[in-house]
Amino acid sequence: MATVIDRIIKDHQHMARLLDYLDYEVSGYREGREHTPHLNIIIEALDYLHNYPDAFHHPLESRLMARLRPRLANKEQRLRFDMIEEQHKQITAMTQKLVESFNTVASDHVMPINLLLAEYTLYSELQREHMELENKFMIPAMQSLLTTDDLVLVDDDLKQMSDPLFGSHLWEAYEGLYRYVIERESALEEVV
Numbered sequence: 001m002a003t004v005i006d007r008i009i010k011d012h013q014h015m016a017r018l019l020d021y022l023d024y025e026v027s028g029y030r031e032g033r034e035h036t037p038h039l040n041i042i043i044e045a046l047d048y049l050h051n052y053p054d055a056f057h058h059p060l061e062s063r064l065m066a067r068l069r070p071r072l073a074n075k076e077q078r079l080r081f082d083m084i085e086e087q088h089k090q091i092t093a094m095t096q097k098l099v100e101s102f103n104t105v106a107s108d109h110v111m112p113i114n115l116l117l118a119e120y121t122l123y124s125e126l127q128r129e130h131m132e133l134e135n136k137f138m139i140p141a142m143q144s145l146l147t148t149d150d151l152v153l154v155d156d157d158l159k160q161m162s163d164p165l166f167g168s169h170l171w172e173a174y175e176g177l178y179r180y181v182i183e184r185e186s187a188l189e190e191v192v
Contacts, residue, residue, distance in 0.1 A: 003151050011057050012131045014166045026120050044177040050095045056161045058088040071145045080137050087130045094123045
């Protein structure tokens with residue numbers, strides 16, 4: 001039986017793939033790059049990262065961590081979990097800022113490209129560091145300390161929101177992004 005922890009692991013895999021593609025597209029704004037970035041893909045990807053992980057994935061993790069926190073054995077573990085929660089807030093704010101910045105570019109308003117690239121680089125690095133921290137510390141703690149009852153209590157929330165890009169029901173807003181991901185993955189499979 002798949003659990004909410006399995007869902008978190010799968011979400012991390014999807015987000016890491018999407019960040020790889022987003023890194024590639026944003027790198028098109030760097031001087032000397034030979035590819036032209038697809039601004040619509042960047043905006044859709046950031047919108048997805050705002051509407052799904054920030055609105056569902058991180059709150060799900062927070063609910064599970066709230067059940068887990070009283071069972072943590074030491075202060076160091078609790079500090080790591082506090083850091084994860086703080087990163088959730090930082091990521092939400094950074095995602096919103098990037099959505100606004102790239103929408104500014106899409107509206108043909110002037111935006112210093114170096115500032116945009118610096119903001120994105122910090123965001124991408126934080127996202128990756130955050131998932132690594134969760135994969136290394138949070139998920140193993142959840143797997144060893146949460147009970148089936150804990151997972152069942154949170155499971156009802158899980159059923160209310162499927163992943164709008166990688167789940168069973170694709171949101172219309174992400175159709176272009178979905179086609180992009182499929183094309184990128186097909187191209188990578190041909191290389192291998």
